[in-house]
Amino acid sequence: MSSYKINNTLNTVYNKDARSILDTIPSDIKIATTITSPPYFDMKDYNSDDQVGYGQTYDDYLNDLKLIFSGVYEITEEDGSLWIIIDTFKREGQVVTLPFDLSSKLKEIGWLLQDVIIWKKDKTVPWSMGGFMQRKFEYILFFTKSAKYKSNKDNVRVYDTAHLKKWWVKYPERYNPKGKALDEVWEFPIPVQGSWGDKYIRHFCPLPTDMVATMIQLSTNENDIVLDPFAGSGTVLSQSAYMKRNYIGFETNKDYIEMFTAYLQKTIDENSAEYELASTGVQDDFENTILNLRALKYARVLVASIQKKLAIKDIKVIVVRGEKSTLRNKLIKVTYRFITLTPSDAILAAAESLINKQPLSKFGIEPSFDFVQIEEIDLTGKNGYTITNTYSFNKQLDLLNPSIKVISEIKVDLNEKDYL
Ligand SMILES: C[S@@+](CC[C@H](N)C(=O)[O-])C[C@H]1O[C@@H](n2cnc3c(N)ncnc32)[C@H](O)[C@@H]1O
Missing domain, CATH: 3.30.300 (GMP Synthetase; Chain A, domain 3)
Structure with a gap:
């Protein structure tokens, strides 16, 4: 199988089955964080022979995810982490608790579940309709390899005054000049438009770039390596590149990789410049005002x-x-x-x-x-x-x-x- 290499192993999307992670990534490469959203069991056909989920039994699917994430565990740094965006779904009249079933499997590997975050979305996804209540969130599971893990909390404090209650004006002593600590409910709208138009978006269900940026900020530093074993449209990989991190991806559908490569080339300059701009100034301004x-x-x-x-x-x-x-x-x-x-x-x-x-x-x-x-x-x-x-x-x-x-x-x- 071919892979689309930009620079040896780093900054590469392998057109390979993620089950081959350990055979593919050289042992001297260590991952700081993995951010990924695997196929949600058999909800969608991603049109490749070696996809996980579609066409499998639930047990085989879970065991394959376990295999993949145990490979990820092995190549992750001691203070590294793993973010999985995943959801429940309904089958035969009841909820299948995929996030929790997967968590149990990951626990067997040694991954430590640190946080269960609610990703609150503005819209429901089509396959979650028809229930008693409207579905408005998905789960983000945050795992770490050990109890001592990289967490740059100050990088992601909310210092945007539009998100703070008005009290910060009169009670600056109650607000940390570095901003408000994140809580466990994250509100990020589903991307609706992109350079590829609506068709691209509908096809991929890409993750919100700001949400991915938050995860990258929290658990990596510049030059660290970010992995996405189910790269899809490559949101995690492109966001890592914009933010001066290295990336490695796996994706079984070759067409997606080609689209990603073209997309990255088209967007890297503008988005890297935006990252540079955002990392200087805004937070300092807030800190200065509070002081x-x-x-x-x-x-x-x-x-x-x-x-x-x-x-x-x-x-x-x-x-x-x-x-x-x-x-x-x-x-x-x-x-x-x-x-x-x-x-x-x-x-x-x-x-x-x-x-x-x-x-x-x-x-x-x-x-x-x-x-x-x-x-x-x-x-x-x-x-x-x-x-x-x-x-x-x-x-x-x-x-x-x-x-x-x-x-x-x-x-x-x-x-x-x-x-x-
Ligand atoms: C839910 S999508 C990921 C979407 C992605 N987070 C984004 O922002 O576009 C899951 C992806 O995993 C890919 N996939 C499925 N089985 C795979 C496997 N065994 N190895 C690598 N990729 C696989 C699918 O082709 C699909 O693109």
Whole structure:
């Protein structure tokens, strides 16, 4: 059988039966993660003599999957993993629990089931109609080779503000600057359009590229090797290539490999550039905004608490953001400069008494304090905030305005109504 090699074993789709994995992949190759969606038993004829599923008994099918995934286990790195997208289906009036039957087989091999993820889809697939309820999800099974596995959680935190509740604007201290951790329900729409048109999509049922990208981010680093033993349209392989990972695929239908190869050549430049762009900037922006919001809100809470403690009304503070903190549980250094006529030990003592207690102790800020005379202040490039709002700057910055309490070069202008 021929294989379409782009570069020896790596970045190759073998036009071979996945049952031959161990005979095909050289023993020095180690896989970081496998992402795959095998045929769902006999639901679909993929038009090849050596396909698994179609034309087999359920037991033979499961045993063949076991054989394939035990080969995968052998060539997987010790901290490697396996993602399987799979679903239940109905036969003779009842549900066949394929995800769970397969899990038991994989357990016998040594794969450790770490997570059962629900892939919530916007549409049902045609073969799951006709039940009592509409089917709206499939399973993603996440296995690892050992208990210590590669998991780049910070790479896939949700930092897209469109997916965060509006509270992040007013309560930045509750949001991890790296974004929100993933949960076990993943919402990704089924791809509806592609460069190959609807016919291509209907034919292949390709996986959503963002979903595959999430798995790749979580369980691999650049230059690692990603395997898909049931490559189909090659979504996993092309996404790996865009993200600077190496790929290896198996696919029994030669036509699919030819289409994939042409598709990859056509899309690699644009999508690699998009990956580069996405990996710089967006997350950093979110992190920066959360830290800015925290630094400002800290000042507001500090001023309000000190005023209350000392029964005075006229404190203002300048916020100067510093570098990263090296202290445990602290993220950044911030200097808070109290504007007073004379440095006041009482203010300093009050501040010191507040910083190790909640809520200020929870902001991740390592503060330092000093004093500044009102006439020393240059307002150029500075923004003012009030005692009730440090997420949108006050348009009139006037130090004589009693409602301005926090002054900073940091400029934020957010409206929680713009978010969910
Ligand atoms: C559910 S599809 C995979 C779809 C793929 N995830 C995508 O994004 O397009 C399963 C694929 O496995 C292939 N296949 C079936 N039996 C196989 C075998 N024994 N070895 C390798 N590939 C096989 C089928 O031709 C089909 O393309």
